[in-house]
Amino acid sequence: MFVFLSLYDNGSVSALDKSVYKDIKKFNEVFDLVKKNYVEEVDSTTLVQGAINGMIRALDPHSAYMTPDLYKELEVETQGQFGGIGIEITILKDVLTVVSPIEGTPAFLAGVKPGDQIVKIDGKSTKDITIMEAVKKLRGPKDTKVTITIMREDLSTPKDVLLTRAIIQIKSVRYKIYKDGIAYVRIASFHERTSDDLRKALRDLNDKLRPMKGLVLDLRNDPGGLLLQAVEVADIFLPSGVIVSTRGRTRSMETRAVARNDMNEITCPLVVLVNEGTASAAEIVAGALQDNGKALVVGTQTFGKASVQTIIALEDGSALKLTTGRYYTPNGRSIQAEGITPDIVVKYIPPSGDVESAVGEREKTLREKDLKGH
Structure with a gap:
């Protein structure tokens, strides 16, 4: 459940206590060390977004950072229509898990079930994936295809499910x-x-x-x-x-x-x-x-x-x-x-x-x- 808000913090940095200054200094030191010493050149935006994702992930399973593209997708979703396969997902015990397929959607019709663990998307492991990253991979234009690899209690080996994306009109x-x-x-x-x-x-x-x-x-x-x-x-x-x-x-x-x-x-x-x-x-x-x-x-x-x-x-x-x-x-x-x-x-x-x-x-x-x- 969520509400929309546009918010910018105009507070003075001087309001931060000393412990926060110390933590920010540590972050800056690590950021600088990575930029200067990592084996390959690293884009600053990638590092900052990764740090933000880690910060938000440490809070609770429902908070998330959204890139501009993901934010636009969320706005579309709240209007009740988007392109995808039709599942609600969460992270359960560090594994991408289906909460429920949406009735009449490609995932529902293909037999995807609540509790199914999605271990791969298009052959790539979902280990350490965020919900918003998974959403971006699963959604896409109508009639394009995506393969999810699922595990469930009654399966002895992972099962590939090929799905054709559709306009999900909720x-x-x-x-x-x-x-x-x-x-x-x-x-x-x-x-x-x-x-x-x-x-x-x-x-x-x-x-x-x-x-x-x-x-x-x-x-x-x-x-x-x-x-x-x-x-x-x-x-x-x-x-x-x-x-x-x-x-x-x-x-x-x-x-x-x-x-x-x-x-x-x-x-x-x-x-x-x-x-x-x-x-x-x-x-x-x-x-x-x-x-x-x-x-x-x-x-x-x-x-x-x-x-x-x-x-x-x-x-x-x-x-x-x-x-x-x-x-x-x-x-x-x-x-x-x-x-x-x-x-x-x-x-x-x-x-x-x-x-x-x-x-x-x-x-x-x-x-x-x-x-x-x-």
Whole structure:
């Protein structure tokens, strides 16, 4: 879950304490030694970017440095469309790992599964790769090809998977009608149009059902996305009350989002489906509806990502994705590395041939607490 911010530090260097001066002096010494003595000539930009990557990697698995090209790709992704193979990835125990394939994408159709370890991309090892570096290698123009080499528990040797990149259009909201006036809505991710798409879906369902007698909101395997969209989605269902609060290092970084009573809230019984793939912005929605007594949450323990990343644009067009806060549910719960406990725990058992329900299936359990430095 992240927000965008343009930030430049105008503070005086004199505000730095002596220990920081000492550390910066050490960095300058090492930089100078490498530039003058390394066996081959080294580009200064390469060294600086490597140092920044190392600095950010030491913090947590969600902070990252983005080159100008990667930053542009992130901006495109939040709009819900990009070229690639369609997987959410993370670094698990120093290995590039699939969190979840996105429904209907090349990776999903090729049988890539949650928990798959990507050990090579186009024949090159992914050892020590950053998430943003992996994203750059996996994405590309439509109809170009990329080979990922995967390992999983049921494979005795690595398996090459040849994928043809496609335009990944994340349709974040899908819906259908069950019998007896029950509606089903799935939110696959939270990007710039999610709340608008949800409102349109609910209007259509209301027009067809007249009235809607019950609603199932499916947030399984939803990796999250934009904080503002999570707030907007929760607000659709809540007439009043706190939706989420965030806290950072200083009091000035504390925020609280409250529902607006616009008289258009959904009033029928609501069930929210979650699992271990429900993360970040999706957990905000589930937690807000649960704490406000608006919905019955059903499924398995969620992922447990309660950190907020701020996108800080830099002068050269690059950016930092930096963890700047943690969010708390309306009752003040921090679910970081814990997740949301459903009101009713139900493990997923896929019915044979039911593709719609297969979005809840996961081969392995992967949660925030498993990530190094969470």
